[in-house]
Amino acid sequence: MPASETFAQFDADMQALIAEVETISPPVAMMGRRSFLKLATFAGGGLVLAFRLDTRAALAEDSSEADASNLNAFVRVTPENTVILYSKGPEIGQGIKTAFGLIIAEELDADWNTVKVDQAPINSKVYGYQGAGGSTSIPRAWDQLRQAGATARAMLIAAAAKEWKVPVSECSAAASVVTHTPSGRKLSYGALAKAASAQPVPDPTKVQLKSRAEYKLLGKRFTGVDNLKVVTGQPLFGIDVQMPGMLYANYIMCPAVGGKVKSANLDEIKKMPGVVDAFVLDGTGTPAEVMPGVAVIAKSTWEAFKAKAALKVDWDESSASKDSLTQAAIKAKEIGAQMPAPANNVGDVDTAFGSAAKVVEASYDYAMVSHQQLEPQNSTAWWHDGIMEIWTPTQQADRGLAMVAKMLNLPDEKVTVHQMRAGGGFGRRLANDYMCEAAAIAMKVNAPVKLQWKREDDFAHDFFRAGGYHFLKGAVDKTGKLSAIQNHLVSFSADGSRPVSGGARSNNSFPTDMAPNVRYAVSLMPLQIPCGPWRAPTDNVQMFVAGSFLHELSVAAGRDHVEFLLEWFARPLAKSEGPPPDPSRSYNASRAAGVLKMAAEKSGWGKKLPSGRGLGIAFSCAYGGHVAETVELSVDAQKHVTVHKIIVVADIGPVINMSGAENQAQGGAIDALSTAMGLEIEAEQGRIKQTNFTGYPILRMPSAPPVDVHFIQSDFRPAGLGEPCVPPLAAALGNAIFAATGERVRTMPFKRAGYTI
């Protein structure tokens, strides 16, 4: 396959992956048992399957607590009354191990003080979906985990009732103890576990789940289950893996993606102290797996890094990226001026512009950015006994396992993947390139080998958040309402026919029912730099554009922005095609109004502020979360910004762990602030200019403002919280700067407009 087709195929695969990650199947609780079993034939999808809950064999390999009894694949109880719960998803800093444990423990009525949460083995036949992306971990697993807890609890109660020869209805459970209410007799879960494990598994769709008012654990504050290990430096992360006889590797790829190895000074490198081997890999040619490069293998990480520094490769760059992002920016402005035939057309935009009270035209843009999770990419792989065994800090272990199996032409059963804690994800670890590289290298090394990327590798070989350019025209009618919007997005494309991964129009930010009259079009520029999901893909940039432009329109119309937005929320919404949307994931005008009103109230919206000080507000519905944010700031004469306070108001349904939720909301808002103010990736000749944190000023403590967090809890199925608090921040920030200075910032990062923080 020609290199350009391979690259296009890679991008298509990445888009399919994002679509898969972001799509949630209908909640199982809504289905009967028959459809339950029928649906079991679909792979993945996060379905809760009755027969999976009693797959006790899943944990047979776990002999750490040999006397313990498995009640199902998620719950194990020791005779000493320790409840071991299995977290099936990757912990990437979103707090999932604690949240998953709490959800099971709530329905199990386990004593949280005696609960231990372990990482589940990677086995999608038992656990279904085992990735972490699109803030879907919680909503996907919500029913499955509650049913796992509730069925195990029912089995424990049934075992106690049998032991006491009393009806089940006379027994209750709390804090890992079953009580026979009339007699006051008690048995601990530990004492009951063995007998309970022999009880039949109840139909999970028929067990009674708790209502929100009955929660004893959910909604309260809990510290993370691995925090003791974190603060005492115990090995947890992928980078911490150590094996007897382990070797250390680095992998050197062409700085312009697509380059191939012509020659390299391998003989020289092999003579270096501590170097065990150096060899060329042709790779599979796709950035999501293994690109061509040179592996250096050494007895220590440092010796591998020194070999990397001494390595000289002559690259064949005939098929490599030649992209220049400065040239792209110039070209985008030329293209942007010409509105092409619209892909979406609602109403009569031209007539609406003609009869408008106010028409506003503006162009916005945002830069490419990188993930830079703090733990550089790594994986340890060991080819032994016909099995490829891998330890990796990924967001998609189940997907990575299948990729490695396919690449090595092995059946899935011959690939074992151990999910390690990840030092950050942000979407970067939805790709498993580093896992594939480690596996490819391990096939040629007769020992366990840890592939360790340098920070510089993480800059050179990311799946970047694509930049983009918007050319907008909007109209407000004589009643002060948004009457028409035109958005021409100039984006990038890997295949010439559709936007790159993360570069398409966001229907959350620019919905087709945004106004009665809508005209949307997308133009494409070729790009051969890999793009991919970055925390809240598409919305993290397009909500900046939409939220800022809506403010421009309300200002032009002389309207109060909160009133303008509340009125806009109540607009008629288009009927969606196909099956009805999941109500817990889709836009809901009353939830939107709820968070916006509370943000306005908490921030003192409308209060008089001194000169140079401004308050901005913005709203976003993305990834199932309705979120409003305010930013209050001051700007001095040198355009230095001091953010006094950020307020986040989120409706994500019920909160699982209040402490973790607050942390995600604060982190999401500050990450968005950091990225909006100062982060940008530049590229020339296909090479990324930024090589380390010197040129990429991630926000540090002195610039981090206080963030107040408020939740409006509801009975909707909970949304995840890794992403929803990111999108509204940049628009709230820009709107606040406008309020303070009268200058509209239409570019990200804001440092391009001279602003510093």
Next chain:
Amino acid sequence: MPFQLNINRKPRTVDAAEDTPLLWVLRDELDMKGTKYGCGIGLCGACTVLMDGTAIRSCLTPVSAVTGNITTIEGLGENGKLHALQQAWIDLDVAQCGYCQGGQILSAASLLALHPKPTDAEIEEAMTGNICRCATYNRIKAAIHQAAGSPAETKGEVHAGE
């Protein structure tokens, strides 16, 4: 070549090339994984350790340049007891991914040795070399105040909602 080090109150002998950063001696030679690799050029602070009580970047410190007693995150607590900072980090649930937090705690320990009751400004200055990519800065600041028994000046709040 062999080097004599004192790490977490214990003498250790390691055999490594003299330009090997202390970071990799700790991680690869001594199998102590608490000290993290982040950037390799002293910009992120993930590799922070204490040398005679002062924070240094172990990724920039060749093993041959180690002249004092080293404390890593594994040895910050003594006699099986957590350091007050470690306890505050757990109490306030500071960590998200947790990767930077060992380095953050050691930078904070170095600060408290100089300023037992630090102000917000002193905390910010001392902690500016440590990146938290998850942006847990508010909680880090609050945890330092809690461990030091000094009052927090600014703090984000949380409300359970209606």
